[in-house]
Amino acid sequence: MSACSRLLRSAPACPLLLLAACANIQAPPGGPPDKKPPTLTSVFPDSLAVIPDFKGNVEFRFDEVISEGSTPSTGRGTGDLEKLVILSPTKRFPDVSWHRRRITVHPAEGWKPNRVYRVELLPGITDVRQNRSKVERVVTFTTGAELPHDTVSGRVFDWKAGNPAVAALVEAILQPDSLPYRTLADSAGHFTFGPLPKGEYLVYAVLDQNRNFRRDLREAFDTVRLKPESLQAAKAELYAFVHDTLPPRILQITPMDSVTASVSFATSLDPFQKLDSTAASVHKLPDSTVVPVVALILRDTTLGGGGEPTLERRRDTTAAPRPPDSAAARLPDSLFGRMRGAAGFARPTMNRPPLSDHITLKVRTPWHPGDRLVIAIKGVRTVSGRSGDVQAPLIVPEQRTRQGLPSDSAAADSMRVRRELRDSLERRRPREKNDTVQRRRP
Numbered sequence: 286m287s288a289c290s291r292l293l294r295s296a297p298a299c300p301l302l303l304l305a306a307c308a309n310i311q312a313p314p315g316g317p318p319d320k321k322p323p324t325l326t327s328v329f330p331d332s333l334a335v336i337p338d339f340k341g342n343v344e345f346r347f348d349e350v351i352s353e354g355s356t357p358s359t360g361r362g363t364g365d366l367e368k369l370v371i372l373s374p375t376k377r378f379p380d381v382s383w384h385r386r387r388i389t390v391h392p393a394e395g396w397k398p399n400r401v402y403r404v405e406l407l408p409g410i411t412d413v414r415q416n417r418s419k420v421e422r423v424v425t426f427t428t429g430a431e432l433p434h435d436t437v438s439g440r441v442f443d444w445k446a447g448n449p450a451v452a453a454l455v456e457a458i459l460q461p462d463s464l465p466y467r468t469l470a471d472s473a474g475h476f477t478f479g480p481l482p483k484g485e486y487l488v489y490a491v492l493d494q495n496r497n498f499r500r501d502l503r504e505a506f507d508t509v510r511l512k513p514e515s516l517q518a519a520k521a522e523l524y525a526f527v528h529d530t531l532p533p534r535i536l537q538i539t540p541m542d543s544v545t546a547s548v549s550f551a552t553s554l555d556p557f558q559k560l561d562s563t564a565a566s567v568h569k570l571p572d573s574t575v576v577p578v579v580a581l582i583l584r585d586t587t588l589g590g591g592g593e594p595t596l597e598r599r600r601d602t603t604a605a606p607r608p609p610d611s612a613a614a615r616l617p618d619s620l621f622g623r624m625r626g627a628a629g630f631a632r633p634t635m636n637r638p639p640l641s642d643h644i645t646l647k648v649r650t651p652w653h654p655g656d657r658l659v660i661a662i663k664g665v666r667t668v669s670g671r672s673g674d675v676q677a678p679l680i681v682p683e684q685r686t687r688q689g690l691p692s693d694s695a696a697a698d699s700m701r702v703r704r705e706l707r708d709s710l711e712r713r714r715p716r717e718k719n720d721t722v723q724r725r726r727p
Contacts, residue, residue: 289632293366301680303379305503319453320416322412322419322420323347323348323349323411323418324348324420325346325347325420327346328343328422329346330343330426330626331426332423332425332426333425333480334427335427336424336428337428337429338397338398338428342382342391342402343389343390343391344388345387345388345390345406345422347384347386348386349388351386351410351411352410353365357383358380358382358383358691360500361378362378367379368496369406369407369408369409369410369493370390370404371403371467371468371498373402373466374459374466375394375398375401377392377394378393379391380392380393382474385519385676389498395427396431397428398428399423399427400428400429400464401427401481402425402427402428402639403424403425403483403494404424404425404547405422405423405468406420406422407422408421408563413541419538423478425480430482431482433481433483434480434483435479435482435484435513436478436479436517436518437455437457437475437477437478437481437523438478438520439487439488439519439520440470440473440476440520440521440522441455441476441507441523441525442522442525442635442637443468443492443505443525443641444507444553444639444640444668447529447635447639449470449472449474450474451470451472451474451721452469452472453474453491453525454490454491454492454493454499454500455467455469455470455478455491456488456500457478457488457489458489459481459482459485459486460485464482466478466481467553470490472558482644484513484650485512486510486516487510487511488509488510488511488521489507489508490507490508490523491506491525492504492525497683498599498646499650504686505525505527505528506526506528507523507524507526508523509521509522516638520612524525526640527551527552527553527586528669529667529668530669531551531552531651533551533554533665533671533673533675534675534678535553535677536550537677538678540652540681543651544650545646545647545680547643547645547646548644548646549642550642550643550667550675551642552642552667552668553641553643554580554640554642554665554666554667555667555668556583556637556638556639556640556641558666559700560664561581561643562580565578565581565646565660565661565665566660567660568645569657570657570659575648576649577649577650578646578649580647581644581662582645582646583641583645593634615694626649644665652679654681654684654702656680657679657681658679658680659677660678661675662674662675
């Protein structure tokens, strides 16, 4: 029997007063909405703790109920909470569980003895009102191994785009045990993570397109090897690009004008290779007449040769300065100032020319509409280091026509064309009218 029932039986004379006393008093509805994001109150275990035979879970505790997200955790890295936790070193997706105000993390294969573990909670935790927290936290502890002291730092660029790689996946593999430690680069491509166990590392920078914290096929990446003695002083620069083992292959040749054509390739080309006009040959069909090549241009760098005149891109001193087209350049200067003061980095700029997948070819003798040519280039090298000779046809398109007229009439006066069409319609209209009358006659 409840306390309220006992009070009503003992004092039946004043039930209304007793019911009022037993009512559940709550705050009145309404008021300002809750816009405060969840706050991380504590983490277990403490960072840099040594816990031999650790069997529990890493816990992140908050001051309110947090949201599990629309996609629950299933151990495959697709859950909303799983995408906010990076556990190292492991080759499997960790078990991430939701417990109202807590998030627990446990490796799928269990905790291994004598290892240094690193658990990183990324920004993005929300409460039930979708207030998003910007807090991030890293917990580093050991299960019996020596406390770590080394740090890996550097910056990542998207070599194809020529910009810093925002939120690129950085994977430092400890040699010779092949233990992968992972983190993400910031919005300017910088990364600094540690402490890590002492040793030699093979560092990968990956453009993680599907955000699964793994290196997948056809994802752009770069790698560098760091020795133990150079970890503290070295600032690794990684230029991610799509690696391909196939030799160069021409996709299309497009004429740009009567003496210039753009040769597009299936993969990016090595921007440091030396090509000149002697590497290319152009023959006009059907009699294979030689068409002299003036220059080959790889991006904006002119690589002429054999005494032929070359193309030059002169600087326009009267033009206004062009703003840099990069994601990092659009960041506020105050952010660069904090990065420069905290990590010793300056504004991120690439020390290599951006990648390109085309070569511009210029000939001496103009081609004409309807001409058929064969273009061949020797010794083309891709950015992956594969070299080869390429050859493809070039068909110069015919001149465009108007209203279905032949190409020699396309340049005629538009009034004359409209007049001829009107006269033609006028000549046909009486015949159509007479034929209609004849069909109606009995």
